[in-house]
Amino acid sequence: MVKKINSMDELMEFFSKVPDEATYMEVYIEMPDLPELEVIRNPIVNMCKKLDYYKKAYNGNLTLKTFDKIKIVGVDYCFSMFKNIGI
Numbered sequence: 001m002v003k004k005i006n007s008m009d010e011l012m013e014f015f016s017k018v019p020d021e022a023t024y025m026e027v028y029i030e031m032p033d034l035p036e037l038e039v040i041r042n043p044i045v046n047m048c049k050k051l052d053y054y055k056k057a058y059n060g061n062l063t064l065k066t067f068d069k070i071k072i073v074g075v076d077y078c079f080s081m082f083k084n085i086g087i
Contacts, residue, residue, distance in 0.1 A: 001076065002026075002028060002074045002075070002076045003074060003075050003076065004073060004074050005062065005072065005073070005074060005075055006061065006062065007060055007061060007062065008054070008055065008058065008059075008060045008061075008062060009060075011051075011054065011062065011072065011075060012051065012055075014075045015047060015051060015075070015077075018044065018047070018077050019077070021079055022044050022077040022078065022079060023043065023044055023078060023079055023080040024041050024042065024043060024044060024077065024078040024080065025041070025042055025043075025044055025046075025047050025050070025075070025076075025077050025078075026039055026040065026041045026075065026076040026077065026078060027039075027040045027042075027050075027054075027072055027074075027075055028040075028072070028073050028074035028075065028076075029070060029071065029072055029073065030070070030071045030072075030073045031069070031070050032069040032070070037073065037074070041078070044077070054072070058072060
């Protein structure tokens with residue numbers, strides 16, 4: 001279930017509690033010219049690098065430092081049915 005977030009602290013807390021079985025992390029981004037949220041999905045193994053990027057590129061209120069109309073608004077993690085068969 002997608003969790004609505006409002007701060008970098010909430011983003012960090014959410015991903016510090018990801019279950020071991022999770023295979024993907026999702027970040028939901030609000031963009032001014034898009035009618036729906038953008039969804040970015042990355043493999044869990046990339047999570048540390050992506051979180052480092054988010055800390056560098058986004059403000060504490062989750063707006064993009066270079067264009068404050070872009071904002072992270074939600075996070076989630078997913079489970080792949082293919083994980084158990086090695087795909």
